[in-house]
Amino acid sequence: MTTLGHCDSNRPVPSRRQTAAARRISRRTLLRGAAGVTVGLPLLEEMMLSTAVAGHSTSVPVRAFNVFFGLGIPAPLQREGYGGVLEPLESLKDKLLVMRNVDQVRCDQSGINAHFDGASGAFTAEPPSGEAKAGGPSIDQVIRRTQYADGLPTGMVPTLIGGTFFRRSRVSRYVHSYNIDGTVAASMQERPRDLFDRVFGHVDSGSNADESTVREKRLRKSVLDSVVDQYKHYTGPSSPLGTASRGRVADHLDRIRELEQRAFSLQRSQHTPVDPPPESSILHGGLADPGGEGIDITLDELTSEWRLMAELYALAVHADRVRFGSLTFLAAGERIRLTGDYHYGDRLVHTFDDASRLNASGSKGCSHEWWHKFNPKKDNTELRAHAHMKMREVAFFLKQLDAVTEANGKTILENSLVTISTESGDGRHNDPKRELSGVFHAISGGGGRFKTGQIMDVGQEGLDVYNTMLSAFDAASTLGPKRRDHQTVDAILA
Numbered sequence: 001m002t003t004l005g006h007c008d009s010n011r012p013v014p015s016r017r018q019t020a021a022a023r024r025i026s027r028r029t030l031l032r033g034a035a036g037v038t039v040g041l042p043l044l045e046e047m048m049l050s051t052a053v054a055g056h057s058t059s060v061p062v063r064a065f066n067v068f069f070g071l072g073i074p075a076p077l078q079r080e081g082y083g084g085v086l087e088p089l090e091s092l093k094d095k096l097l098v099m100r101n102v103d104q105v106r107c108d109q110s111g112i113n114a115h116f117d118g119a120s121g122a123f124t125a126e127p128p129s130g131e132a133k134a135g136g137p138s139i140d141q142v143i144r145r146t147q148y149a150d151g152l153p154t155g156m157v158p159t160l161i162g163g164t165f166f167r168r169s170r171v172s173r174y175v176h177s178y179n180i181d182g183t184v185a186a187s188m189q190e191r192p193r194d195l196f197d198r199v200f201g202h203v204d205s206g207s208n209a210d211e212s213t214v215r216e217k218r219l220r221k222s223v224l225d226s227v228v229d230q231y232k233h234y235t236g237p238s239s240p241l242g243t244a245s246r247g248r249v250a251d252h253l254d255r256i257r258e259l260e261q262r263a264f265s266l267q268r269s270q271h272t273p274v275d276p277p278p279e280s281s282i283l284h285g286g287l288a289d290p291g292g293e294g295i296d297i298t299l300d301e302l303t304s305e306w307r308l309m310a311e312l313y314a315l316a317v318h319a320d321r322v323r324f325g326s327l328t329f330l331a332a333g334e335r336i337r338l339t340g341d342y343h344y345g346d347r348l349v350h351t352f353d354d355a356s357r358l359n360a361s362g363s364k365g366c367s368h369e370w371w372h373k374f375n376p377k378k379d380n381t382e383l384r385a386h387a388h389m390k391m392r393e394v395a396f397f398l399k400q401l402d403a404v405t406e407a408n409g410k411t412i413l414e415n416s417l418v419t420i421s422t423e424s425g426d427g428r429h430n431d432p433k434r435e436l437s438g439v440f441h442a443i444s445g446g447g448g449r450f451k452t453g454q455i456m457d458v459g460q461e462g463l464d465v466y467n468t469m470l471s472a473f474d475a476a477s478t479l480g481p482k483r484r485d486h487q488t489v490d491a492i493l494a
Contacts, residue, residue: 040319074427075438118423119332120172163328299340314400350385417446
């Protein structure tokens with residue numbers, strides 16, 4: 001029989017007849033089932049502890065996430081603000097600080113190429129240490145070790161790395177969360193169903209079961225099925241929760257069910273067997289990077305899987321299963337030949353047809369080439385459309401975090417540090433030193449630590465910007481050379 005687990009107590013669930021103070025439940029209350037299935041509850045009124053009841057003020061957890069998008073935004077386009085390619089971020093402008101003129105040229109020390117070096121420096125501000133390691137830790141992991149020195153609460157995924165990407169050479173093209181020694185902080189989850197299993201567990205069919213048996217059981221049993229008794233307890237008439245909270249729990253768990261079904265393409269029925277889920281419509285692994293020559297993909301194929309990935313990642317944050325990690329939309333030096341109509345709101349922004357407009361095949365027909373062709377004196381129509389689309393998809397994820405309000409009246413986006421960055425900036429794509437200057441950055445408020453609601457010309461090294469961000473989270477260590485004279489960027493601090 002499944003049991004309810006808490007990270008700090010194994011006491012039985014209180015009855016509805018107990019006092020309001022006694023009925024309050026831990027913010028880390030989890031629904032737990034067999035085979036490692038763990039489902040977090042959303043924030044509820046019963047978790048909002050007041051000073052009078054609990055002896056301390058309400059707090060929200062510290063979180064830090066890195067969001068990466070490939071190829072970057074040339075500095076001249078950044079200067080257009082929300083009137084240009086940054087338009088999709090405008091609805092979130094009060095909750096973001098956009099930083100221009102951030103210099104990452106020290107990341108070119110290894111000199112391999114700006115795609116690799118710039119991507120490795122995103123969120124570390126240091127050059128890579130070989131093709132499988134970053135030059136040091138990423139922002140999220142330094143904060144994680146500072147704020148949770150004794151480890152995260154029981155039942156959490158320590159670090160979640162996910163993304164939709166297409167270049168496989170050199171790890172830092174697509175992974176953007178690194179341990180103190182520069183090693184990858186967690187395995188990359190590149191398929192939505194794999195990310196779902198990483199967060200919410202999987203059905204164990206026994207160590208002796210063959211792969212087909214495991215797959216069959218996974219198809220026939222939802223992770224929520226293993227916590228169904230607890231589900232009914234929290235949503236039924238004997239629930240310790242109030243009517244509003246019961247409704248929120250039901251909606252939350254229904255959302256998990258819906259996203260699980262989308263991730264696994266399940267066609268569930270009481271009377272008929274479940275068909276095996278189809279393979280992802282997007283190529284993954286080595287198939288997604290055939291010798292660096294690129295792949296053909298439609299805009300719908302690209303964004304449909306990304307949005308499911310983004311929703312699942314946000315759901316993991318909503319359920320307090322994840323507080324640190326990274327999410328990638330298109331890897332550094334992406335190689336895709338994109339086709340399809342691109343709409344933003346009610347207007348048609350552009351019709352993508354990279355190979356045809358470039359009049360080339362293979363790698364020379366990929367969107368990557370528009371960055372090589374960038375000219376600040378020209379319209380750069382194709383590059384603008386690609387960059388605008390990337391901002392739309394980044395904004396899609398941010399809005400998932402902004403949709404949930406926490407105990408302090410702020411949204412998850414406002415309470416978290418979300419750092420958005422990329423590999424290149426100035427736009428001189430054939431000049432690494434120039435390309436790694438003026439790299440686009442944006443951050444959320446980090447729980448009120450940073451200024452938001454403005455676009456700022458920072459004019460500082462990325463290393464100083466990152467260390468200033470870390471100091472706001474009381475980090476004892478700094479990134480970069482220990483003997484370097486670090487400069488605090490006071491302008492970004494609230």
